[in-house]
Amino acid sequence: MSRRSTKKQFSSLGVEVPEDLHHQPAIYHHPDPILRRLRLEDPQGVPIPDLKSYFRDIKVVCFYFGGIYGEASLREFHRDLVTLSMKERKQFALIYVSTDTKYEEMKSVVQGKPWLRMTFHDGSDFAAISKTGPPEVEELLRGEDFVLSHELGEYEIPGEGAADPLEYDYVRPLSRAGLASHIGALKTPTLTIYHLPSHRILDRFARVEQFRPGQVGKYMQLWKEGRTGGVSARDIFQAMRWSLLLALLVGLYKALVFFGGSQYDFIPDVMTRISSGNFFPDRAGAATTEFLGGAAKSMPTLSVTRATI
Template structure:
């Protein structure tokens, strides 16, 4: 997990990612009203900027979630949804930040292995919670996974970024749904089973809000066949090389991964587990042999 300060449950969830935090602040989902003295929400679109529809292959798909994602490949090129996901059965959403851009940090190594072993059936989509585009590029460039578009209004560009690039380039070409935006296209998505019509795409911060992502790295599994999330906050121990095949088989059947067992506990807290085993062994030896092997006797 990313080193960060403790999250207070009383904090309200931000509309956009904070430039100083790697987490999304928690909130009460039922508290959806706007307080009288709160500032009106700003549109992700620049005033006077007209939305441009992307090519049809970027938003036309029968899956209600996939059609609302704007994806790029490891070379930064737009993804054709129908061709890229023709044989895919599962989507693994990988929420990460600058702390996990390196191969040996976070769960990058585990996810990379899945991309190689299940290139056709499992597609990995990286969702950056960073505010600096350089960190996003470091985590996605020439990687085997896809990624959600960065410039979607999830984070305000810094003054340095505005100096290096034009305001036009940092402005989203579409109106993305932000964390607390009402989804006005939900009925359209439900009625259009073929996925031909254009609907408002989802931003990175909207996805993090929807899946209650508080820390990174976080993994979530979506079934294209069953059109639902099977697992959220997936334990990395379930995706180790020795267990990944069994876990993915469960997902392909539309089942959640098995509940936590002692192997998971050993993987999460190895030193605590080792001390517990040593303590049990000591108690067993003391019980069988008497006081001769007690700590007080050995010290004396």
């Protein structure tokens, strides 16, 4: 048996290549600037040895930043993600990025799920946001010098929309904390949609609702084409529902005054009584009650009047 070479190797940027990677360059050979900086494991926890081969047909990558805290309330959502991962496994890959501080916590979340994961052994320190205690001391995978979040200012990642010009050169890998900071994932769960062929983030903060069985099909088709999900009428309604309700009430009030006359313009009287300390508007309240009581009888006439106008 031949002895392993101990001769040091360096990248063109002067970064030392770990000895365990001297004969495993496929671990980091990939044109995508993000993917090649990750150390990934398959659903069984086995390191992925060849990025190009594994991601050959993948178009959409979902980075799922999550943790054990609150996991019980996300079980239905996780079932949706499992279903999606199995159905779209040829063109879709979910990469779980644990923000936990203990390996067993991460393992309990991904156990039995067909998700890829970033290696836990990267020196990430999520203690500041952890709900379960200080981090365990873990040996770094292959002794690599992972980039932590506080080092991103001095760490160069090519911009979006282009392949990495140094795809065959070794670079320091990103830790889980480093990727979270790069994406801007400050809470869990955070889901980021990445289009691998174009090297672009399509949706930095995708919504849980987009992964529900009745919705995910249309979004997946858009993501495969490198397009964002856009804003639907339902999204607008959800964001503006209280404003729309207020506008409806204002419209009803104006209709009341228009068809019933100025005697039903009770707001000025209410404001006067509030300022004087007497909140109950006798005249306006009686007039409004009288109008509403006869609304059913006058409804046909009102309908004809509206149609004429």
